[in-house]
Each structure stands twice: as structure tokens, then as C-alpha cells.
Amino acid sequence: MFQSKPAELLTMTQEKQKTPLPRTTLTSINVGETDGSQDLTKLPIKLTVDDLSIYYGKFKAVSEITMHIPKNRITALIGPSGCGKSTLLRSFNRMNDLISGSWVEGRVLLDGKNIYDPDIDVVDIRQRIGMVFQRPNPFPMSVFDNVAYGPRLYGIRKKSVLDEIVELSLRRAAVWEDVKDKLHQSGLELSGGQQQRLCIARAIAVEPAVILMDEPASALDPISTLKIEELMQELKSDYTIVIVTHNMQEAARVSDFTAFLMINDERSGTLVEYGPTEQIFTNPQKRQTEEYVTGRFG
């Protein structure tokens, strides 16, 4: 092997003598650094959470959160149980209003308009900001009626229009092929994964701008989970998605941005770190985030 090398070596050693090369730091990047597509300051913002605190009576469940949720991206809320992430998510379409004694300070702006303003119609907000829950919860009615429920509520009566909405929504939710021959069977007869995709179809049938998902895959088998995750990637071109998940690998797989919450000394949920998912999972900037994502705390 080396027998053919010495002549070359000599040439190279001579060259080495001639050209002293710089001995400085040439390149440097930070792991988790991303291109501009993950720069929150450059992305259009769909939801702005502005100094938001959420109370249940006197108890401050979520404390002074400010964050910008970008349009057409998936934002994950992670954190240990009881850190207020579901409470925060539910505040984005005023689901917390349903709990007596619950009230908020601060603002949640959808396209710049505070959804907590007195002149806001809550039904209108819930149309524009839809929600998918942890356990699939189809209504005890047919697949078709599940999806048509919302549009009918908003006054659409014409059969041909409803047909079109139902098919489009089921297609977008990647469940059309599974249910097209059983549109008039009960939604409860579908498998868990199909039911969850039906619920997503139901959420998008009313053309929301934002879809909130509260652990949408935690009650599903692994394949159904992956289908939901793939579906989220397809949906984000049309919708802004915010997801709460306990599964950090899921947050890492699906989201563009991740917010880490934990409770402070007053047992109130606070935002510890918020940034591009790649950064949170490769090089978080806060010690508590590091401890949580590496599984050493929480």
C-alpha cells in the first residue's frame, strides 16, 4: 500500500512547507440552528398570546404567558402533568368558559383581534378555532351526519353542498377511503384511529383557521398515531395547528415549534422555553427544558 506513496508524499510535504495554512476557526454552527423558515420574527403570526393568565376561582392555573403562534405551522405544547398546557390550549377557543369560576387576564389575539373581547361571539370563535380531543368522540350518529353537523349548525342545508363538504373534509382528514362505503353507518362503529380522523374531518368541515389538538393520538395504536401525525403535516398547509402532547417523540416528530411549560413555586403553569422544535430537542437553552426533554424530570 505505501510503496507507491513516498514520491507523492515528498511532493506533498514540499507543498506543505510552501503554503502555511490559516490556523483559525473556520466554520461554526450551532446544532438546532435552522434556516429562516423557523425564525418566529419572520413568520406570519396567527395567534398571539399576550400576557395571559388563566384562573380557576382564586387559583392561577396559568401565569403570564406570552407567545406567538405562527400561521401554517404546528406548535406543540409540552410539559409535565399539571403544568397548564391543556388549560392554555383550551383558552385558545374559550373552552375554559365552560368551567364555572374560570376567568382570564391578558389577551389571545386571532389575526390581531382579541377573542376575549366582550363583542366576540364565542360560537364564531369555536368555528374559527376547532378542537380535537384525546379520546375520539364521534357523535352517536352516522359518519355523514358527524361531518355535516357543523356546517348544518352554520345554516347550510343544501344536500349537494353538504355532500361536497363531507367528502372534502373526509378526504382532507385521510379517512375517505376507509368510510366512503359506510357514510350512513354510525361513526361509533369505526376503529379508534378512523374515529379520530372522523373527528378531525368534523373539525375541518366548518373551515376553521386554527385546529387545537389535545393529545390527539394518545388513545390510538402506533399505526393510527403515525397516520394522524402524517395527516397533521398535510393539514398544516391549510391550517395553523396547536397540539398538546405528553409524548415528546411525537412533539419532536410533528411540530415546527415547541413550547415547554412547567409549574412555578406558586404551582402555576409558566412558559419556560419556546422555540424551533429542532432546537428544543437538540440544544435547549434552559436547564429545566433539558432536564424535561431528556427525561430526567417530570
Add this chain to the structure above:
Amino acid sequence: MPRQTLDREIHHLQDEVLLLGSMVEQALLNAIDALKRRDVESAKHVYLNDDLINEKRYAIENRVLILFATQQPIAHDLRLLAAILEVITELERMGDYAKGIAKIVMRIGQSDIPIPGREISRMGDQSVSMLHRALSAFITEDVPMAYRIPKEDDLVDDLYNQVYHKMMAAMIADPEIIDHSNCIMWVVHNIERTADRVTNICERTIFIATGELLEIDASDDEWDDEDEL
């Protein structure tokens, strides 16, 4: 602690990296010693033992891949395990340099043509010392140390240049020893590359601790194709 299994595995892997490092250090020192003593038997030993270094490297790599698959390491754990993959590759290549030196000892055999033994010993000692401390900094994540060690590479380069000039002068004076001298140049080249690769280990130490991927010194990049000996 909820991640006892992962922590235990990581500590074990760190021990294994240190063990691999000490195997490589020993191989380099033994190869250089064999050269100085023209000890072909000892060189053969280094040559054959390179298999053990390779095996150890693949065993560590396999363990890291299993941890990726089963433990889903994140953040610091992920950087540490990714860095281990990089460092064991560097160590294995350094082992190859030791093997290359041993091969040259076997080739020049009992020849009594003089070699610049003092410079070669100093280069070897310096490179192995850098390697030893770099691995220690790697395990303790000592960033200041990781920045300091590559600066010592200048000493190895100076010694390399001294040997180079000596060998050139000797070849001009006596063209009969050109082949022999080229062999000696390969030895010092291998030692010099070892020191360069120590820099790569230091870069990984900084990466684990800070998340910053940086190149401390690229002065010998164009030599990379010549690492095969």
C-alpha cells in the same frame, strides 16, 4: 432518577471510549518504541492488535446505535452519543496510524540506517499526551481544555518540519537511503496526523457541552486522502 438505564449505559460507553483510547495510545507508543529499537516482533504485535482496536470501535458503535433505537436520547444525551460515534472513528484511524508505523518497522527491519529517534519520540510523546488529555476533557466536558489542546499541535508540526529537513538533507547526501527516508517520513506523517485528529476530538467536546459544531483547525485538510497508510 427516571433515566437510570440510559445514564448507566452512557457511563459504560464513556469507560469504553477511554479504554479504546488507551489501546490506541499504547499502540502508538509501542509502534514508535518498536521503530527506535528496530523490534520487528514488537511491531508485528502492534500490527495484529489493530484488529482488537477495530473490534472495540465497532462494539461501541453498535451499543450507541442500540441506545438510539431503544432510548431515544435527546439534547445533551443525543449530542454526547453522536460525539462518541465521531470520536471512536477518530480513535480507530489513529490506531490505523500506529498499525502503519508498525508496518514500516516490519519493512525496514534491522536496517542500521539512522533515524531521527529523538524527534520522533518527542512527537509521539506529545501526540499521545494530547490524545490522553483530549479524551479526559471529552469525558469531563472541559471546554477550556478542549480549546487549549489543539494549540499544542504547533509543537508537533515543528518537530515534523525538523524531521523533514533532516531527512531531505540525508537523502540529498546519500540517495541510497531515499526509500528508507520516505518510510521515516511516513512515520512522522502518521504521528502528525494523530495530533491533528486530537483536534477533532476537542471539537466534539465543545459540541457536547455547548451544541456548537465548529472547526478549530483545518490546516491539514488537503492531506485527508493520504491517511491510508
